[in-house]
Amino acid sequence: MTKPFALRDLVDDRPQDGVFRVNRALFRDPDLFALEMKHVFEGGWVFVGLATQAENPHDYFTGFIGRVPIIVQRDGDGVLRCFVNACPHKGVRLIQKLCGNARRHVCPYHSWTFDSTGANKNIKWQKAGCYGAGFDEDNHDLASVAKFGEYRGFLFASLNPNVPSLEDYLGEARKLIDLVVDKSPEGLELVPGRVTFTYAANWKMQLENCSDQYHFTSTHPSYIRILDQRAREQSAEVVQSSIGAADFWQEDASGTTGGTMSFDHGHVLNWGIMPVSAALPEYEHAEEWAQLHGVAKRNWMFNMRNLTIFPNLQIADNASSQMRVIRPIAAGLTEMQTWCLAPRGESAEARRFRIRQYEDFFNPTGMATPDDTVCYEEAQLGMAEQDRPWLQGHARGLTASVEGGNDYSDMIDMKPARSVLADAQLCDESLFGNYYRAWADRMAEVLS
Ligand code: FES
Ligand SMILES: [Fe+2]
Structure with missing residues (x-):
């Protein structure tokens, strides 16, 4: 039997008071899980x-x-x-x-x-x-x-006939899919082979983690240390250097290192300025893309970007490119499938470089993703706490968030619903609010 949940007891969204909080029950309750499967996953695109x-x-x-x-x-x-x-x-x-x-x-x-x-x-x-x-x-x-x-080779489906058109659903976030697809006139492909992670935690841990810049230096120090070590050891003869830790934290003249953007229907982006450098497999196309798409869009194609198309698609573009698909199985059990995403027609050398950097970061043998999945499982244990239901992980950046876009979204004529510009330590968490507002919109059909 459905418990008498009220939405305001699950998502405490009071912008006028500077409050955005999420109840731990969203991560552990089996009845809520059944409702979100029906209304979020089976009720929409x-x-x-x-x-x-x-x-x-x-x-x-x-x-x-x-x-x-x-x-x-x-x-x-x-x-x-x-x-x-x-x-x-x-x-x-x-x-x-x-x-x-x-x-x-x-x-x-x-x-x-x-x-x-x-x-x-x-x-x-x-x-x-x-x-x-x-x-x-x-x-x-x-x-x-x-x-x-x-949409441009990305397939979406819905069990519910009463959904907005796919074009409306993706909205302005389509321009971020364009940045991935436009890497090759022949489009995208998946590098053969996929990895399936199954972790004992709620699906929303993955949803948040992809857009969580705050954890990077804390959870992945071994990755950062190895990148730094490689950078020190690289000889002058090395033509193509691998990505360095500093590449993730580039700052422009205004002190901005990146930021976040939120879109209608729950889609979000967190991004960081990355140089147009030989440390990325895309480098062989840098000039060509500038001519084809203009310098501003080309630079966006090189930026670090973590895009979530709510509720189950994530594309991480950084040292390599990854596609993640989230499949919730139970309140405390999730499967995530991941692939290395690549532009068709890139040179064998760029492909090799893409795969090596992909393995570094993402694979089960890599130095980053396994650290994340362990944290999800540890968080799930902590979600059992009953007396203090509200998490404190969704308030960072609240006063930096503004309506609409900024100079950076203007560069590619993209109009997000909200945005945040950041220095290296802001690490906005307010963008998670966009997930939970979309979640609450769907759940409002069944919760008071
Ligand atoms: S033939 Fe498919 S279930 Fe019997
Ligand atoms: Fe991570």
Whole structure:
């Protein structure tokens, strides 16, 4: 039975008093979890994958919208569709593999068969089945999801037909997707191989961590130390140096090192000025991009950027590029899949460099992501605290946050709802408020 939660007891949002607080129950309560699956994940747009993950006829990949398994499949004519990955017969998940290529899918339980358009092609021993007219009149095809859309190769789907258009949903944050896609006229691809992290903590820990600049020097000192050590050891003959710790904290003439931006529907960006330097795999295109896109956009393409498209897609662009997809499993259990994201057509040397720097930071063997996941699990233990429900992790930067954009968003004609400009130590946490306001908007349908 649903507990009588009131939204104001979960998200304490009082800008006039300088207060923004989040209740620990959001991270641990199973009833709240079920509600947010229904209203946040299954009630709105979620990211399902890249079009290049199913590039050829009959390619498919599988995933989840909230708790519901799905298939994204390209048919023989090249049309992409998204189905619920459940057999109409008894609900068995039709495809268990993460991806593949198949003209036909045969259900493992009683062999009902479907083609790559989702149409039912065979019901085993149908003629001998003594089915009634009602059964014959039923549609036996795979169920399409209510909404399926693409923005520049990024695929999104919704189980709820009553959602804004995908264009409206992404809004101004589309310009940040453009910065990633415009790295190559041939578009993006995933470097083969993916990593699945499963951690014993709530999905919102990952959501926040991606936009959390405050933790970087505290959680990742080993990464920073090794970068510094490499920088000291690099000889003059090294043509392409690897990224240095100082590259993350560049300051411009105004003392700004970066900042944050919040967009409608819960999307956020935190960003930092990074030099156009040979320490990034993109360097081979620096001049070309300046000519193609203008210097301001080119510089933004080099900046460190952590973008979250609420609620489940994160793109981290720094020493390399990573795509993360969040899948909540239970209030205290989350799966995150990660890929190295790369522009098509880059040189073998740039690709090698991208992968090496990716491994440094992100992989399970890397020096950063594992530190983060340990912190999520430690935080989840602390979420058990009942007597003092309010966390104090969402107030930093509150007085620096302004409505609208700033000179930096103007450079690429982007209009965020709110923004913060920062020096190296501000490390704004007020952008998390954008997540919880979007969360509260959806949950307002069911909570008083
Ligand atoms: S559950 Fe799929 S054929 Fe029976
Ligand atoms: Fe981190």
